[in-house]
Amino acid sequence: MTATAPRFGPSPVRLLLAAAVLIGTLLGALLAGASPASAHAALTGSNPKDGAVVATAPKEVTLTFSEQVAMGNDSIRVLEPSGKRSDKAKIRDLSAGGTVSYGVDLLPGLPNGTYTVAWQAISADSHPVSGAFTFSIGAPSKTTVALPDREIGGGFVGVLYDIARYASYAGFVLLAGGAAFVLLCWQRGASVRPLQRLVVQGWVTLTAATLATLLLRTPYTGSGKLADAFDLGGLRDVLETKTGAALISRLLLLGAAALFVAVLFGAYAKREDEAEKKDLTFGLAIGGTVVAAGIAGTWALSEHASTGIQPGLAMPVDVLHLLAVATWLGGLAALLTALYRAPSIERAAVRRFSGVAFTSVVVLAxxxxxxxxxxxxSWSALTGTSYGQLLLVKIGLVVVMVGVAWISRRWTAQLGEATASAQEPTEANAEEAEGAEEAADSSDRERAAQLARQKAAVATAQKQKARDADPSRSGLRRSVLAEAGVAVVLLAVTTVLTATEPGRTEEEAARTGGSQAAATVPEGPTEIKMPFDTGGRNGKGTVRLSLDPATSGANEMHVWIDTPDGKPLDAPEVKVSFTLKAKQIGPLPITPDRLTAGHWSSGAVQIPMPGKWQVQVTVRTSDIDQTTIDKNVKIG
Structure with missing residues (x-):
């Protein structure tokens, strides 16, 4: 007769539908009432200004940022027309009175011509940012600046850094979630070797990944050369940053976590008195929660949650989010280990984890x-930015996991209760073997021990076979394995998400409405056309941009904006920028002057070097309706 899973309260389908409606309603209200915010540092000013022509060479170049940044001695490079570096490669912090400013001294006796200032920095949320602009001494000149190839936050070092970040999250999940599973769901599991190995492996993985992240931070945010990971000077500079302090704090907390693990699998696992074990369980739960929250806080204090709007609320919310993820996914890994490696696990333990997982999912949501x-x-950022699209993928994966978890719940209801014979099969047989050894004559002791070990092996194999033959247990193992597989992908998406620019700032920088195809043009005057739609009333039209002579050096730029019926559209604001991604130059911002309705012009567009440049045009048609379109064009 087939067992039927009992019903526990309302239908899970109804609960999921109700949760979806509630989340959708709240998400719609929140996104509809959202206001702009910035999470990455931006260059707000410079001296000399972009495009400025100065009569004599300045003594220094200074940059001003929207928020605190971290910079090294190679973070600001000033290149003269020949491409030779013309600064002293010594960054000075000029910040004062709430203004974030950095400067670099220039070499004496600089020749006339157009100079390129290329900069890179680490914003407060730990992500690299960069840009460039030009100024001229005496008069503008044609330049052929050749910047060295550099990959800030990319290349082989970037891959290693991303792997270390993923390993850090995975290690934290196994460490915190595995320990929570033992204390909250299956206290007998503290003496099960496979579970012990799982939690210890989580600690080792997180510790090793944290050390690797600390060492890779210098090349990741600087030269991109793996050998610089062992630069003691660079390591010292990293330790002075917020990210470095967070990583060191994590290592110190991992020391406390090691003591917690030793007690959990040592004194706690051996404790037999129920009253004493209950008190120790409470103490370990409190101590473990504090340590886990501290480790989670090292991410909250150094990444997205620490910048932008409401950081005081965002950081504790981020800690709760990470703890919920670890409890759910780490507990899932522990349950899977118990189902595959432990001789048995009680139905009550699996049901307790089901309740813990449900609470974690509620907190997670x-x-x-x-x-x-x-x-x-905003809704547009949810579907039109990389961050929003990754977030949708993450939400989809969570929904899939919840669906598979419901299947696991049904299998759990059909599990038979563990009997006394469900103890470690080797324990009873080991006692039997010991008795056999004592009863045997000294001459037969070795033979008796061998027979006892063989009997224990046969008993273990029989119990394993009987356990695997249980259809309910096999079904639960398959569904939990499917959950774990989705969890691995979910953790990877989460890792990428934490390193992706938030949708708010990405949408502010550029809306993905323009054509990304490169326009191949011959040397000489060139013109490109780009349709746009700001989303508001009278917000559609076409931008025509001409650049003459479309070569490196000084250029004259004209911008015309027409409505769909070909009439001039007099937009309140038009901005243009040029970026050479291959050489990490830019964006070079240009604010053209309005000549007539629908026509703007600038005669001081300096293109430092030839290449495939990305031209971005920002059009604002009302106080709230704005879009940025872009197109690639070969110049020179």
Whole structure:
């Protein structure tokens, strides 16, 4: 007769539908009422200004940023027309009175011509940012600046850094979630070797990944050369940053975590008195929660949650989010280990984990909803930015996991209760073997021990076979394995998400409405056309941009904006920028002058070097309707 899973309260399908409606309603209200915010540092000013022509060579170049940044001695490079470096490669912090400013001294006796200032920095959320602009001494000149190839936050070092970040999250999940599973769901599991190995492996992985992240931070944010990972000077500079302090704090907390693990699998696993074990369980739960929250806080204090709007609320919410993820996914890994490696696990333990997982998912949904509003901010950013699209993938994966978890719940209801024979099969047989050894004559002791070991092996194999033949247990193992597979992908998406620019700032920088195809043009005057739609009333039209002579050096630029019926559209604001991504130059911002309705012009567009440049045009048609379109064009 087939067992039927009992019903526990309302239908899971109804609960999922109700949760979806509630989350959708709240998400819609939050996204509709979102206001702009910035999460990455931006260059707000410079001296000399972009495009400026000065009569004599300045003594220094200074840059001003929208928020605190971290810079090294090679973070600002000033290149003269020949491409030779013309600064002293010594950054000075000029910040004062709430203004974030850095400067670099220039070499004496600089020749006339157009100079390129290329900069890179680490914003407060730990992500690399960069840009460039030009100024001229005496008069503008044609330049052929050749910047060295550099990959800030990319290349082989970037791959290693991303692997270390993923390993850090995975290690934290196994460490915190595995320990929580033992304390909250299956206290007998503290003496099960496979579970012990799982949690210890989590600690080792997180510790090793944290050390690797600390060492890779210098080349990741600087030269991109793996050998610089062992630069003691660079390591010293990293330790003075917020990210470095967070990584060192994590290593110190991992020392406390090692003591916690030793007690959990040592004194706690051997404790037999129920009253004493209950008190120790409470103490370990409190201590473990504090340590886990501290480790989670090292991410919250150094990444997206620490910048932008409402950081005071966002950081504790981020800690709760990480703890919920670890409890759910780490507990899932522990359950899978118990199902495959442990001789048995009681149905009560599996049901307790089901309750813990449900609570974790509720916390995950609530904190994730707030984070979505804070980092995305609008429906267009949810679907039109990389961050928003990754977030949708993450939400989809969570929904899939919840669906598979419901299947696991049904299998759990059909599990038979563990009997006394469900103890470690080797324990009873080991006692039997010991008795056999004592009863045997000294001459037969070795033979008796061998027979006892063989009997224990046969008993273990029989119990394993009987356990695997249980259809309910096999079904639960398959569904939990499917959950774990989705969890691995979910953790990878989450890792990428934490390193992706939030949708708010990405949408502010550029809306993906322009054509990305490169326009191949011959040397000489060139013109490109780009349709746009700001989303508001009378917000559609076409931008025509001409550049003459479309070569490196000085250029004259004209911008015309027409409505769909060909009439001039007099937009309140038009901005243009040029970026050479291959050489990490830019964006070079240009604010053209309005000549007539629908026509803007600038006669001081300096293109430092030939190449495939990305031209971005920002058009604002009302106080709230704005879009940025772009197109690639070969210049020179």
């Amino acid at each position: 609530a904190t994730g909803l707030y984070q979505s509003w804070r980092q995305v901010g």
